[in-house]
Amino acid sequence: MGETTTIKTDDGQFSAYVARPSRSKAPAIVVIQEIFGVNAVMRGVCDELAAAGFLAVCPDLFWRIEPGIDITDQSEAEWKKAFELYNAFDVDAGVKDIAATIDHVRGLPESTGKVGAVGFCLGGLLAFLTATRTDSDASVSFYGVGIEKNLVEADKLGHPLLMHIAEQDQFVPKEAQALIISQLKNHPQIAIHTYPGRDHAFARIGGENYDASDAKLANGRTLAFFKQHLEA
Structure with a gap:
């Protein structure tokens, strides 16, 4: 069972769910939310990461619009x-809030100082931008929407990035997927997995689209990635 903490920035403060x-x-x-806020699914992701030995924090990135969003699909x-x-x-403001969360977590006495990020959907795009714009030590993007519009950012990537792409993603057209893969597949810091x-x-x-087998596969790859890059 997690708890709530407060993260302060120059623009104000926001809450975050913490699982230890x-x-x-x-x-x-840092767990980066979908478009449903810090809901039961995101808290569950944090709880599972905590069970695997990580300090997991999910910031409320919608706080500037409406704090405390917790809805379902x-x-x-x-x-x-x-x-x-x-x-x-x-x-852009969301990425800044993620950077503030990373700084906050990195300074906690219970943190080793190594901090990664994982995001889903909207959070998948934000995880990609977190990898390029912050000092996250390792980032994971699950079916990020809009990454194809931000590929030039990959030039700034300084730490490892793992990407999970759903081949029949209704929000990421085949053309966008092809562009992402062609532009990023040879980047030395990026690993891409696709799911037919x-x-x-x-x-x-x-x-509605949950698939237990491929979810287990993607989550297993994610956990191995974090263990490799955050526990070394």
């Missing part, structure tokens, strides 16, 4: 609300 591992000192992972009204939030969201037959959010437990 059993060990007293651990590397940390189970109703039409919630989807409408989620897309309203998505359309109002300032990506999978649609967007195939790793979201309880979601």
Whole structure:
């Protein structure tokens, strides 16, 4: 069971969900939300990372619009609300908030100082930008939306990035996927895995497109990646 903490920035302060591992000192992972806020799915991701030995923190990135968003993907009204939030969201400000979260976590006494990031959907784009714009030690992007519009940012990448791409992603057209892969596949810091037959959010437990087998595969690759780059 996690807890809530407050992260302060020059623009104001926002809350974050924190899940702690059993060990007293651990590397940390910033969990970057989908368009549904810091909800049960994101808290569950944090709890699973904590069980695997990481200090996991999920910041409320919608705080500038409406603090405390916690909705699901189970109703039409919630989807409408989620897309309203998505359309109002300032990506650049969000990355700055992630950077502030990384700085906050890195300075905690229970942190080893190594901090990674993992994001899903909107968070998948933000994880890519976190890898290029912050000092995250290792980042993972799950089915990020809009990455193809930001590929030039890869030139700034200084730390490892792992990407999971759903081949039937309804929000990332085949042309966009092809562009992402062709532009990034030979980058020395980037590893890309594609998942045939999978649609967007195939790793979201309880979601319409959830696939237990490929979710387990992607999550296993993610955990191995973090162990390699954050525990060395």
